[in-house]
Amino acid sequence: MNTDRAADNAALPQAERALQDIRKDILSMAFAPGEPVSERALQDRYGMSRTPIRAALAALTAEGLVDRDPRGGYVIAPIDLQEIRDLFEFREELEDTAVRLACVRARPEALAALRATVDRGRTDFRVEDWLASGLDVHVELAALSGNPFLRDAVRTVVGRALRLRWLLASDAAQREAAWQEHTEILDLVAAGDADEAARKVRLHTRAVRDQILEAVEGARRFLGTRGVVDHKRSDGDTQ
DSSP: OHHHHHHHHHTSOHHHHHHHHHHHHHHTTSSOTTOEEOHHHHHHHHTOOHHHHHHHHHHHHHHTSEEEOTTSSEEEOOEEHHHHHHHHHHHHHHHHHHHHHHHHHOOHHHHHHHHHHHHHTTSSOOHHHHHHHHHHHHHHHHHTTTOHHHHHHHHHHHHHTHHHHTTTTTOHHHHHHHHHHHHHHHHHHHHTOHHHHHHHHHHHHHHHHHHHHHHHHHHHHHHHHHHEEOOOOOTTOOO
16 A cells, blocks of 8 residues: 555656655654755755755645745744634634534435545554544535535645644544544534534534644643744734
8 A cells, every 4th residue: 555655656746746745744743843944955855856846845835834934945834822723713613614504415425425534544543544534524524514615614724733633643542532523523414413513513623722732732842942833912913
């Protein structure tokens, strides 16, 4: 299976392969938050020319995973605690709306397919598969709403937090809890219970947020002051 994936990756255009390889190393924390990187170093690491590396860095900057360094070059985006709070506040509202619509619109075959995705995250565990499964679950749950704008918004917001989920992926108890919570939400969608499904989604989202904030705090001494920032707003700040 790994050989197949490597072959598929090698067949991609260089710019797309550079993007996938660098993104994977950022999400897996092979590059530490706050770590400076240069085009030349990335060319050497991935054995590619400047053009695909530069294109990948532009895409990763747009995704919020890489920042331009004012002194020149790039830096892996630090983990911003306030961004986590804002991200999950937005996600909670999005997923509440999406799951309520899903309770009305979800087709039985789509629900069955999503249950299979949820169950896949519980067995044959690999960190990469679990992370991808977690992303798929929330995106596909939003897709059950029948609204492509909600689906795409959830994909963006969940993908933005994917690096942070890596901090939780090695905990078997948290993986089991995620499976249980996802299963309960799908049962409620199947039953058409919009209020309870929305309540469970909010509880699940808040639990994930709190786990991530706790994990980041626990990792602060390893990540350092460059790796974790907290751009807290004052109560009157709307930015």
